[in-house]
Every structure is written in C-alpha cells, then in structure tokens.
Amino acid sequence: MELPNLVLARKRTSNEVKKINYQLNEQYQNIGENKTFYVKTYGCQMNEHDSENIEGLLESIGFKKNPDMEKADIIILNTCSIRENAHNKAFGMLGRLKHLKEKHPEKIVALCGCMAQEEVVVREILKKHKHVNFVFGTHNLYDLPRLIYECVNSNKTNICVKSEEGDLVEGLPVTRVSKFKAYVNIIYGCDKFCTYCIVPYTRGKQRSRKMEDILDEVIKLKNDGYQEVTLLGQNVNAYGKDLNLGYDLADLLIKVSETGIPRVRFITSHPWDFTDRMIEVIKKYDNIMPYVHLPLQSGSDRILKLMGRRYTSSDYKQLFDKLKEIEGISITTDIIVGFPGETDDDFNETLDMVNYCKYDSAFTFIYSPRVGTPAAKLYENDPTTLEVKENRLYKLNELINNYSLESNKKMLNKEYLVLTEGVSTKEGMMWGYTETNKMVNFKGNEELIGKIVKVKILDAKSFSLDGELVE
Numbered sequence: 001m002e003l004p005n006l007v008l009a010r011k012r013t014s015n016e017v018k019k020i021n022y023q024l025n026e027q028y029q030n031i032g033e034n035k036t037f038y039v040k041t042y043g044c045q046m047n048e049h050d051s052e053n054i055e056g057l058l059e060s061i062g063f064k065k066n067p068d069m070e071k072a073d074i075i076i077l078n079t080c081s082i083r084e085n086a087h088n089k090a091f092g093m094l095g096r097l098k099h100l101k102e103k104h105p106e107k108i109v110a111l112c113g114c115m116a117q118e119e120v121v122v123r124e125i126l127k128k129h130k131h132v133n134f135v136f137g138t139h140n141l142y143d144l145p146r147l148i149y150e151c152v153n154s155n156k157t158n159i160c161v162k163s164e165e166g167d168l169v170e171g172l173p174v175t176r177v178s179k180f181k182a183y184v185n186i187i188y189g190c191d192k193f194c195t196y197c198i199v200p201y202t203r204g205k206q207r208s209r210k211m212e213d214i215l216d217e218v219i220k221l222k223n224d225g226y227q228e229v230t231l232l233g234q235n236v237n238a239y240g241k242d243l244n245l246g247y248d249l250a251d252l253l254i255k256v257s258e259t260g261i262p263r264v265r266f267i268t269s270h271p272w273d274f275t276d277r278m279i280e281v282i283k284k285y286d287n288i289m290p291y292v293h294l295p296l297q298s299g300s301d302r303i304l305k306l307m308g309r310r311y312t313s314s315d316y317k318q319l320f321d322k323l324k325e326i327e328g329i330s331i332t333t334d335i336i337v338g339f340p341g342e343t344d345d346d347f348n349e350t351l352d353m354v355n356y357c358k359y360d361s362a363f364t365f366i367y368s369p370r371v372g373t374p375a376a377k378l379y380e381n382d383p384t385t386l387e388v389k390e391n392r393l394y395k396l397n398e399l400i401n402n403y404s405l406e407s408n409k410k411m412l413n414k415e416y417l418v419l420t421e422g423v424s425t426k427e428g429m430m431w432g433y434t435e436t437n438k439m440v441n442f443k444g445n446e447e448l449i450g451k452i453v454k455v456k457i458l459d460a461k462s463f464s465l466d467g468e469l470v471e
C-alpha cells in the first residue's frame with residue numbers, strides 16, 4: 001500500500017530521472033483472457049493519451065474492449081484534478097459504480113489519473129468507496145497488470161501511488177484511438193508551480209524523453225500512415241532543459257519535421273520558455289502547423305504575479321506580436337477569472353488583453369481552489385462572490401466569441417487544407433481540422449477519413465466553419 005503524499009509530491013531534487021524499459025511479466029500474460037474492459041477518461045490530452053496506454057496494457061494481457069460499461073469485467077476511471085467539477089464528475093461515476101458492483105461483486109473497479117495522486121481523494125475512497133478494488137497513480141501505469149493480478153486474490157482496496165518526482169517509462173503498449181492522428185509525449189510533469197495549479201503535484205517533476213526515443217516513435221507512426229502528430233507536454237517549451245544534452249524544443253521540432261510526417265503540432269506552451277529560435281523554426285518548416293496555444297491566465301500584472309506566472313502583460317504582448325509574424329497563425333489561450341483577490345480593475349485588464357490579442361478562441365474558467373496549492377489559502381479570504389465571478393466569465397466569453405467569429409469570417413471564400421476526421425451528425429457531411437486547428441464541416445464521403453483535402457470556406461460561425469470540397 002503506497003498512499004499519495006503532498007509533501008513528497010511538492011519536492012524537487014536534482015536526482016537523475018530513472019528510465020524504465022517496460023516489459024510484461026509473463027506471469028500476467030493471460031489474466032484478461034475472455035474478459036472485457038471499459039476505460040472512462042476525464043480531462044486533458046495527457047489523460048487521453050494515458051488511456052491509450054492503459055488500453056494497450058489491458059489488451060496485452062488478453063482483455064478486449066467493451067463499449068458497454070455495465071457489461072465490462074474491469075472498469076477503470078482515468079480522472080482529472082484540475083478543477084472541482086472534474087472531481088465531482090468522477091465521484092458521481094463512483095456512486096453509479098457502487099450500485100453496479102452490488103449487483104455484480106465480481107467486477108473490478110479501479111481509479112487512476114491525477115485524482116489518484118491526491119491525498120484527500122484517496123482517503124475519501126478508503127473511507128467511503130470501498131467498492132474500488134485499486135487505485136494507481138500517474139507514475140504507476142505500468143503496474144496495472146500486477147494490480148489486476150493481485151486484486152483477484154484480495155478484497156481490500158489496494159493503493160499504488162508513487163508521489164516522488166516520477167520516472168521515465170519507455171515501451172508501454174499503446175492502443176491509439178485514431179489511425180491517422182497521434183499524441184506523442186515529449187515531456188512529463190511540470191516544475192512551474194503556478195500557485196493555482198495542482199498539476200506539478202499530480203504529474204511530478206519536469207522530465208523530457210530523449211530525442212531519439214521520440215523520433216523512433218514518430219518515424220514508426222509515419223510508416224504506419226499517420227498524418228499528424230501532436231507533441232504533448234504540460235509545458236512543451238521547456239523540452240530538453242532537464243536533459244542538458246544541448247537540445248531544446250526548436251531542435252526537436254526540426255527533427256520531427258524532417259521525418260516528413262505531414263502535420264506536426266505541439267501543446268501546451270508556457271510563454272516563459274518560448275524562444276525566438278522556436279518561432280523561427282515554426283515559420284520555416286511547412287509541416288509544423290501555424291497554431292500555438294499560449295495560456296494567458298490573466299491580463300493583470302498584479303494577478304499574474306500572485307499566480308506565479310513569471311511574465312507581465314507586456315512580456316506576453318511582445319511574444320504574441322512575434323508569433324503573429326508567422327504567416328496565417330492562429331493563437332488560442334486559457335484564461336482564469338476570479339483568482340482570489342481579483343478586482344474589477346484586474347478583470348478589465350484581462351479584457352484589455354483579449355482586445356489586444358483578438359484570440360482565435362479560448363478556454364475560460366472560474367478559479368477553483370485545489371487543496372495543497374498556495375492560492376487555495378488566498379481563497380479562504382477572497383471577498384469576491386461567485387455571482388460576480390460568473391458575470392465576469394460571461395462577459396469574457398462574449399468578447400472571445402466575437403473575436404472567434406471575426407477570425408473565422410476572415411476565412412470566408414478562401415481554400416484551406418483539412419485533415420478529414422469523421423462523419424458529421426449532419427447527413428452527407430464530414431468534419432475535420434484546418435492547419436490552424438479550426439473545425440470545418442463539408443460535404444463528402446467516408447473514403448476521405450484520414451486524408452488531407454482542400455476545402456473552400458462558405459460559412460463562418462464562432463465555433464466552426466462550413467465549406468465545400470475543392471476538386
């Protein structure tokens with residue numbers, strides 16, 4: 001039993017990161033034979049990709065995927081901690097599973113992901129959710145076959161959560177959702193410790209994969225016919241810093257681009273680590289997509305400082321202006337309203353920034369206190385009511401949606417390359433994404449799925465575009 005520990009999770013040492021080459025223990029090889037699994041994923045792309053590894057692990061020991069949760073032999077919830085409502089969703093699902101397990105006690109229920117790394121969550125599970133067979137942390141994915149094996153012979157909740165820093169695990173099996181778009185982790189964890197954020201505690205120390213391991217994965221994907229890779233990390237712009245091997249994200253982007261894979265994306269960027277050279281590389285290589293997600297969080301220097309973001313609004317503007325020089329670029333962002341102590345003036349400065357940047361789109365959130373983070377203490381004395389925060393969010397969204405529409409309208413009657421992803425709910429229509437990550441619906445057939453086609457834009461809305469295929 002290894003319980004999560006916040007104090008350990010906060011610690012950063014200069015110890016070398018341990019690299020583990022995953023190998024399946026033969027003992028576990030057939031434990032899933034004639035059984036099925038259901039994995040429910042909450043949260044970000046990192047979690048989505050972890051679920052691809054979880055499914056790969058399950059299939060490697062004989063389990064088959066079951067689209068019907070109620071019929072599956074093992075149900076795994078891959079959870080997210082970023083805000084309170086993500087927590088509530090997972091606990092709501094645990095409640096549902098309690099009833100299912102009462103009827104079918106032989107079923108296995110497990111919880112993993114960021115919530116598994118939280119001490120408060122695990123204590124609550126041990127106290128109130130005894131139907132959970134085991135909990136495994138973000139650093140313990142590779143323990144899954146062993147945990148399933150052990151749980152068959154035990155009726156106690158097993159907790160397997162490592163809190164210290166985290167290792168680098170290579171060679172985990174993977175079952176990808178898409179046959180033409182793939183996530184590739186390049187850096188795990190985060191050392192930024194923004195004061196509102198739980199991620200550095202749940203995902204551990206910043207640790208980059210070796211460039212050769214990443215390139216091997218990308219080349220394999222390209223040879224398998226993949227059209228697009230998204231290089232993933234909490235802060236991809238810090239890539240390589242911890243390795244001291246003389247290379248960074250700019251060097252990695254060049255190498256990945258040179259594999260010839262048609263589309264290269266990267267997400268998420270922290271403004272602090274964005275160098276001029278990275279911008280030059282994005283400009284120069286055609287298969288690096290002109291799209292940057294650049295979280296602003298707040299437009300007020302006072303709040304940015306309280307958030308520990310390490311830049312001012314003027315630093316951000318300077319970087320933004322340089323990025324705008326990349327031809328056809330689209331820039332999106334994340335913004336938090338109602339950070340503890342945010343005043344109307346602070347909020348107006350956020351609106352000023354949105355008016356300056358005219359983002360293509362944005363994810364906006366009301367600040368949610370996370371146990372153990374520094375901002376949660378400020379929240380205890382926050383005088384601003386939820387109603388005021390909701391009004392701010394509403395006003396912000398209205399402004400952002402206007403700019404999204406404005407930027408989409410600029411695309412009218414022009415032609416764009418779209419990677420076709422699937423069949424739309426509207427009859428005879430397909431959907432896909434432009435190079436700048438805008439969603440387009442257009443008339444077509446299923447044969448186009450996985451192909452990059454040219455589409456002329458005929459109608460623009462805030463959140464999507466309609467177009468027609470150009471022969």
Ligand code: 5AD
Nearest residue numbers: 196197295334335336365366367368
């Ligand atoms: N409350 C609200 N939003 C948060 N984010 C991260 N932590 C919190 C929090 N405690 C937002 C940030 C981040 C995005 C992934 O989630 O905007 O960029």
Ligand code: SF4
Nearest residue numbers: 190192193194197199
């Ligand atoms: Fe959280 Fe900040 Fe790290 Fe992003 S950079 S994961 S917001 S601590």
